Amino acid sequence: MEPQKSFFVTDWLDRRAKLSGDRIALHDALSGRDISYRAWNAIANRTANMLDSLGVQAGDRVAIYSTNCVEYLDLLMACNKTGAVLQVLNWRLAIPEMRVVLNDAAPVVLVYSDEFVSQVNTLRSDIPSVRRFVALNQLADSADLPFAERESCPTAWDKLPELHPDAPWVICYTGGTTGIPKGAILTHGNMTWNSVNAVMSVPLNQNDVFLLSMPLFHTGGLNIFTLPLFHVGGKVIVTKAFDVEKALDFIEQQQVTVYLAVPTMYALMQAHPRWETANFSSIKAMFSGGAPCPEPIYQKFWAKGVQQFRVSYGLTEGGPYNIWLPNHDIQRKPGAIGVPVFHADVRIVHEDGSLCVADEPGELITRGMHVIPGYWNNPDATAKTVVDGWLHTGDLARADDEGYIWVIGRIKDMIISGGENVYPAEIESVLMAHPDVAEAVVIGVPDDKWGEVGWAVVVAKGQITAEALTIFMSDRLAKYKVPKNVVFVDAIPKTAVGKIDKKAVAQKVLS
Structure with missing residues (x-):
């Protein structure tokens, strides 16, 4: 007997609106308004109908180039309803990197916010898969579609596709600090079980x-x-x-x-x-x-x-x-x-x-x-x-x-010094315990004698010397773990989500 084919309940908002429509789903920090689940479902239905009017079908990619806003979430839930795949774009990527990820996923629609009008115009001719550009507010080009056009769309949505749990819902690019970003496929099943x-x-x-x-x-x-x-x-x-x-x-x-x-x-x-x-x-x-x-x-x-x-x-x-x-x-x-x-x-x-x-x-x-x-x-x-x-x-x-x-x-951050494994996170925690240290990161640096040694890169918030910090660490760590050099900097490079960018740190202190 063949296994029964599995389908998924994909329309989260429709179900939530039926179960608790009067409860507040979103508080928009920008406008101060509260949006109930019932009202939000109607808004997301308009967005789904707009995508449908643009010819977007289940499996098609819709890219969003925007900072956080309620419209971002409208689009997420519209993709949930239509079976389209939302490509979320890291707006801190440089233009060449953005060009790579857009051509990788090949979206048919690109939605953008005001902050990225010039970037969209720079990219426009290099992303042939995009059939329509949609502006959340300011138009980058007169031919682009205002997102507000969805207001003319129906508030009902009855075209739910039959989707398997393995159908993609979101493509989220990761690994941009270590090479070309990879598009992680987050399926309807992944996101539900998470x-x-x-x-x-x-x-x-x-x-x-x-x-x-x-x-x-x-x-x-x-x-x-x-x-x-x-x-x-x-x-x-x-x-x-x-x-x-x-x-x-x-x-x-x-x-x-x-x-x-x-x-x-x-x-x-x-x-x-x-x-x-x-x-x-x-x-x-x-x-x-x-x-x-x-x-x-x-x-x-x-x-x-x-x-x-x-x-x-x-x-x-x-x-x-x-x-x-x-x-x-x-x-x-x-x-x-x-x-x-x-x-x-x-x-x-x-x-x-x-x-x-x-x-x-x-x-x-x-x-x-x-x-x-x-x-x-x-x-x-x-x-x-x-x-x-x-x-x-x-x-x-x-x-x-x-x-x-x-x-x-x-694993790639682990420092092997003289045959001993040194874990930067352990040393960073010790450094952060010093009252005059605001931020700290430990990187591995090639060394002729030991193969590799640790360097501590520190942002100070008080009067502290490299010698004093070394003594502080020596009292709390085995000798082989203590960094061989302490470098003071004004700021430590971060990724878009606030993580320390170790590749950029190494470039900063070693160049």
Whole structure:
């Protein structure tokens, strides 16, 4: 007997509007308006009908070149309804990089916001797949279609395609700091199961409020916790970008319960004059993701009474939600990322695939319905990353004898000095504990004697010398781990989502 063909309920908003239409789905930080699920479903239906009028069919790519806005999410949910695939564009890419990713996915429609009018005109003649350019507001060319044209479209949508769970919903490009970006295919199944894992773990419910500070071209903006909040009928506050002052305002005034940021954003929050008086009493789950979180950052939140602040882990190719640290373990296992979520398998393995024992470092791999099927138009990268159903993350990790996992760093970032493995994240955490250090990163530098040695690149916030920092590290680290050089800089280069860009750091200090 042949297995039954599997189809998916794809229209999230229609279902949510029927279940809890009067509840607030979105708070638009730009206009201050609240949008209910019922009203938003009608808006997204108009957007779906507009795409349909442009000839967009299931499987066609629709690119969006925009900063965060509610229209971005309208388009996401319209693609959910139509079966079109949303190509989310990292607006910080240079024009040559943008040209590459656009020609890779070959979208038939490109939607853009005001900030990128000149870039769109520069790219226009080099992206032949695009049949229509759509402006959210300002037109880059008189022939372009205003997004407002959707207002003339019907508020009902009844053309739902029959989609398999493996049908793509989003293409999210990743890996731009280490080479040509790869288009991770996030399917309807991936995004649904990621949401189920998030909802079950936190857990989330319709009373939760999430402050969206991460860019929507990043999996953290899309899937942690924006889409899971829509799944349960909660509210998402949509901000254009992270702003410390506004973030503190929203957390207090809108009674935010769930928040995600990268360590750099939290460091800025703690350095703000309002830190001492900031009210986080509404928070039930606060996450630091995207990069290793230095211990002083989460210790300061705990000291302030934010007991729910935890280090988290995820990656685009893994949903990104696959590991969870339960509330009762946050301070019992400081710095741990936790244990596998309900619907995920996680292992730590040697290079030959054999399992590591407790406290032995190895590569973290994961499998489950949250794992992507592969990269768009890139079978070679897919074959190297997803092996026999297991996603090879490229992250070094260890697990203790209870199965709790710590991320040590990236395999490619590990420094092998005189035959010893040195993990930059461990050293960076020690550096960040110094009161006169604002930011720090450790990179590997070739060395004639040791093969490779560590260099500490530091942004100081007080009077500190390289010698004093070396003594500080020597009191806390084995001798072979202490960086052989300390370089002071005014700023450390970051990626678009606030992660430290180690490739750019190396170019900055070694050039």
